[in-house]
Amino acid sequence: MESALTARDRVGVQDFVLLENHTSEAAFIENLRKRFKENLIYTYIGSVLVSVNPYKDLEIYTKNHMERYRGVNFYEVSPHVYAVSDNSYRSMRTERKDQCILISGESGAGKTEASKKILQYYAVTCPASDQVETVKDRLLQSNPVLEAFGNAKTLRNDNSSRFGKYMDIQFDFKGAPVGGHILNYLLEKSRVVHQNHGERNFHIFYQLIEGGEEDLLRRLGLERNPQQYQYLVKGNCPKVSSINDRSDWKVVRKALSVIGFSEDEVEELLNIIASVLHLGNIQYGGEDSGNAYITTDTQIKYLARCTHGNTTPTTLSHPLNLEQASSARDALSKAVYGRTFTWLVNKINVSLAYKDETYKNASVIGLLDIYGFEVFQHNSFEQFCINYCNEKLQQLFIELTLKSEQDEYEAEGITWEPVQYFNNKIICDLVEEKFKGIISILDEECLRPGDASDITFLEKLENTVGGHAHLTTHKLADGKTRKVMGREEFRLLHYAGEVNYNVNGVLSCTHSLCVVHPQVMCMSDNKILTQCFDRAELKDSKRPETAATQFKTSLAKLMEILMSKEPSYVRCIKPNDAKQAGRFDDVLIRHQVKYLGLMENLRVRRAGFAYRRHYETFLQRYKSLCPETWPSWQGKLADGVSTLVKHLGYKPEEYKLGRSKIFIRFPKTLFATEDALETRKHSLASKLQSSWKGYSQKTKYRKLRSSAVVVQAWWRGILACRRAQRKRQAANTIRRFIKGFIYRHNERCPENEYFLDYVRYSFLMKLRRNLPKSVLDKSWPTAPTALIEASEQLRKLYMQNMVWGYCKRINPEWKHQLEQKMVASEIFKNKKDNYPQSVPKLFMGTRLNGEEINPKVLQSLGSETMKYAVPVTKYDRKGYKARPRQLLLTSNCAVIVEEAKLKQRIDYAALKGISVSSLSDGVFVLHVPTEDKKQKGDVVLQSDHIIETLTKVAICADKVNSININQGSITFTMGQGKEGIIDFTSGSELLVAKAKNGHLSVTAPRLNSR
């Protein structure tokens, strides 16, 4: 609980003991309301659990929740029915003391649900084996069977338990559930024959009719229609939307098998249920004598069949009037059903009983699911019994609580401070005391001869206990009370409040058993009935006990059982009458808080100290609030707590230190401490956080650093290795290199192969980088001696390749040009001075186009194709007069043309040679044979494009080798055996003139290139 105390402002307090204003009912209810609104249906009063019915499924009963509460201290987790269950279980295991959980509350407050939740908790969380599984199943399955036969729809609850139930769960030494035992109390038998409007009979009747197989119903003589049965129509609501009788029937049938009912037993049980229905349908007619007779034969037939098999029923004659007959019929029905129910419980007990002798010393947890205090407008004998039961339970509670408080104080060595509380023993005595008690008076009145009636009982009550402080009647009451009391009522001042009981029918209720003669039932063939109505009962001459005495006895037994166990309490409250979720009806709740005696509970619990805890727990939780106890206290726990509370400034009246526990008187002291802890938690949390962060960062850093060092070391190692390896390699290389250098002139051998390879490699690499870029580039790296030949080969190959590539790229025109240039080069290179100037100039196809040549000339040339034409200057052979002419080259001859005249034709075949000077002039001589009469002699010509012209002539005439390049002068024939001479000299400019010596003097300009 401590861990959740911090949330107390939001959802009130989890333990009413911590309510500041613990005497205020309003504060109590407000706390309940706050928590209920947050779906927190459970709250403690010390160790008592207060549960408010949520009327909706909350997600708080899962297996996970069960696990959360398993083995955990009661105060460590939020209040829950599982916490109570687990606490009882652990106490049973550790202290080996039997436990009981008392569940009480109004009808519909959730008692049965709570008891089922507890049972489920044990079934799920306790250790198990195969045999235990069967017992667990049977324990769980006993619920639907008992609910079918003992529960009914009432106005307050659609599944209202109409009997009180005490169930023992037995555990072996390992803590596994090994058996169980059920005690039932006060079944509301009147429901069998009558139901108030809006209520139903016990579920089993409807389940059988709705869910029973056709065959079964036929055998039982039943129809699938509840409206047909008088006992099922009184409340006028055979069908309820929240109840599915058909599916419930299946559940019950299965549960019966699990529990161990044979098919025959089930059939006989259902026979009884059917016979009750048939009984209810028996009609009477009135005879003249006033006696009643049965008018419904069919019912009798089925009734006989159901209860007597096929034998003829024994007839008993007992004359009764109409009213008596009906009441006897109903009494019989009630008795049959009531006893069958008891038989059923016994049968279940047989099935749950543990058979193994080794389990003899089993520990027990008892579950008591019994009606809470009931106050209606009209309260009958039943309410009397119920409230009497609650009075006894309250007495037990007070005794045990006070006792445990006292024991604790004693154990802790703290002086016991008497607690003011109302001891209800006086009321219990008023009800149960021998001879003077109400029950005794009732018994007496019931069994005495003469005309006893409900009123005579009331009078007797007035006479015997009239003066009692807790009892009054209409007659004895003061004026004010008399106004709210009927004449047939007596009022009891219960611990929880005043209740008026109506005495009407009290006598019949208690002695109804006497009216029914069980002879008939004893003779039945139905085995269950014969067990229910024992023949020994007939022979017993003792006065039968009345219902009230029977109840008193069974209650005394129950008290004995409970007294021998350590109790835990679950107090159930229902929040509204409409069975609605989320509705919190103040008036209704105040009523329940009062009648459940919760304020009284709280008062007793808070009488001394609001809070107590073991030193260890207390110190553990709050040690951080005191520097001496933080972070740990080394001395005695008690001293630690004492130091702590002194530091916290507790005043002496606020607390007491016991032997093992600290007791704190006021909740406010605890809350102040809690608040201080809350504040402290923040600083602690940030301190923790910062040291944790520091620690984790430091750890991270250290890890990183050591990793970095490792990585660094490795990396350095690797680098050093590589460096060493490189050095080694370098040294080897140098060594080999030097050795190779020394042996370089030897044949290839291991000593020099590296060097040679290297030289070759480096030459080739150098070559690769320095290859000639064009065909004209003649550069080539110098090869080492060993590679001269290879280098030369490579060079050739490379040049060839480059030339070949170049050639591949050039077009035919360019090729032609180059061929001509080649020819020119062959002829003139280094021989004639103006040759270099001609190299970059392209040779033209012709220097004269078609229009520049006279057509007549072309005509006279006929079919001969013109290959080249150039304007030239012709020098007469005699006077060396210069005359402009055209030189045409055809495929066969060279022709000298003057305007339209073909002046001279020289066939190539007749061309003896061509002479030219080595200087830069353009003069040349075409030599013709002297014997050719047609020719007048050699022709002296001058062309501005001498290299081009002569190359063309040489090519056309195929006279490449016939061009003479002369130094100084050229001799030529002038015809008739005469010769002329041309002298060549260098000068500043070109000058062609006849010299005085009769020679033709040619002055050629000097060129820079020379």
Ligand SMILES: Nc1ncnc2c1ncn2[C@@H]1O[C@H](COP(=O)(O)OP(=O)(O)OP(=O)(O)O)[C@@H](O)[C@H]1O
């Ligand atoms: N814890 C719970 N969670 C959800 N619903 C609940 C819870 N407790 C009770 N209820 C609802 O309330 C109804 C009545 O509960 P239950 O039968 O346990 O009441 P009761 O106290 O046993 O009444 P009675 O005295 O009439 O037998 C249940 O059928 C269920 O619908």
Ligand SMILES: [Mg+2]
């Ligand atoms: Mg119930």
